[in-house]
Amino acid sequence: MLPVGESNEKQDENSVDIPVTSPPTSDPILRTQHLGRIVKEKVLVEDATFEVRTGEVLAIVGPSGSGKSSLLRLLNRLDEPTNGTVYVEATDYRQIAPRDLRRKLGMVNQRPHLFPGTVEQNLRFGPLQRGESLSQDSIEHLLARVGLKGYATRNIANLSGGEAQRVSVARTLANSPLVLLLDEPTSALDETSKLEVESCIQKIVHDQGLTCVLVTHDTAQAARLAERVLVLAAGRIVRLGRTNEVLHA
């Protein structure tokens, strides 16, 4: 069975039966259709069809090398699908200019990759790309959202790992994305920093209702943050449903 809202036209005898225990109740903001990527005959992602509803947190879990990050890169179109496509608010994302698409689907990576300079300069980067300048109030507001009030003038060289990752989240939020794509945002952090970042994400996605797709290898983290979980194995979706039902199945 494919997720509700998808047609069964592509399903064949090789497709995996994906248990769907929770039919979507609101409009999908993001919908993938038979999404796949094969590079040099290696399958990275295969026939991924699912949707993300407005305001929900969907966690993508799976073992190392199962294609979690590859799938997220396809959603942000940092890599080109070799099959299928993604619909953003019902528009095929190939019809959207890549820069606009990436602004709508803001991505935070495993490592923050902050640009040299101050926290403020990093936050200004995204809006500057489209000729906009963030006001000082907006900067303070963004920093408050990630628990870093008063950090605007700090040099990024003086930040801890957790602080740097929270700046990275704020920098992505500065673009006002429709969906936040998080690629293992805490996997490179120590336990304390991990909790800081996780709490910051929880605050943003739950309190402010931002739609989020979270890639994590940590099922406990997925259970804490996500309403639904998608399990990948060898690039294919093997389970998709409510967090407690999928993780405790």
Next chain:
Amino acid sequence: MLKYFSSNQLYLGLEQALIAASAAMLVVLLARKRGIHLESETLIAMVRGIIQIVAVGSILLLLLRGPRWTSGFLLAGMIIAAGATSARRAKGIPDAFRVSACSIAFGAGSVIALMTWLGVIDTAITSLVPVGSMLIANSMNVNGLALNRFRSDVLAHVGEIETALALGADAKNSVSPYVQASFEASLIPAIDSLRSLGIVWIPGLMAGMLLSGARPVYAAIYQFVVLAMIFAASGLTSLVSTLLIRDRIFTAAQQLSLQPGR
């Protein structure tokens, strides 16, 4: 000392080559004592080198006696060969040969054309080809350095570049720090050559002019002229090359195609 034994220039050259090769083989023997075996590789390289350079010298002897218009073909051939050589420094970058050949043609070609038109380079084939080849060869080196630096910088900063793309930067902006760094780095040898001219080294052209009886002051000034032309040609080449290569590492959908292991 050799002049006392050889009055014939050809024999003198062979004797000089033999002595220089013996010095090189002496180093090989010293290396052998330390367990480093370079004997066959060095011997083959030296034999190959002398055959190649004598063959090219003989061909040039014929070509340099040809009409003036043949210099255009000679320089064009050199540009193509230079493009192919420096493109090897850009492994994994699509169109590296075309970018290199176009950049060298633009950089070295425009300086050669302008300087010849202005009379800085004599139109005689014996002047235009050697001076032109110097500009092309240096442009080739600078182009190779720029491409190599750009490639390694991009591969080392894939995370930063993709982060910039993910934040809505266009492809050009996402790699602009690496374009600038590779341009600057590629010109370091040319700048150092100008800076150390006459103090650290006396270039071959000036030495040749002095040996052929030119006035030392004119030889010195003309050497500066050549180095300034080399800098102009190299700078233009590197500028064009880094700008052209910048677009080649992205797909139409602004995805970074130059990735480690791809």
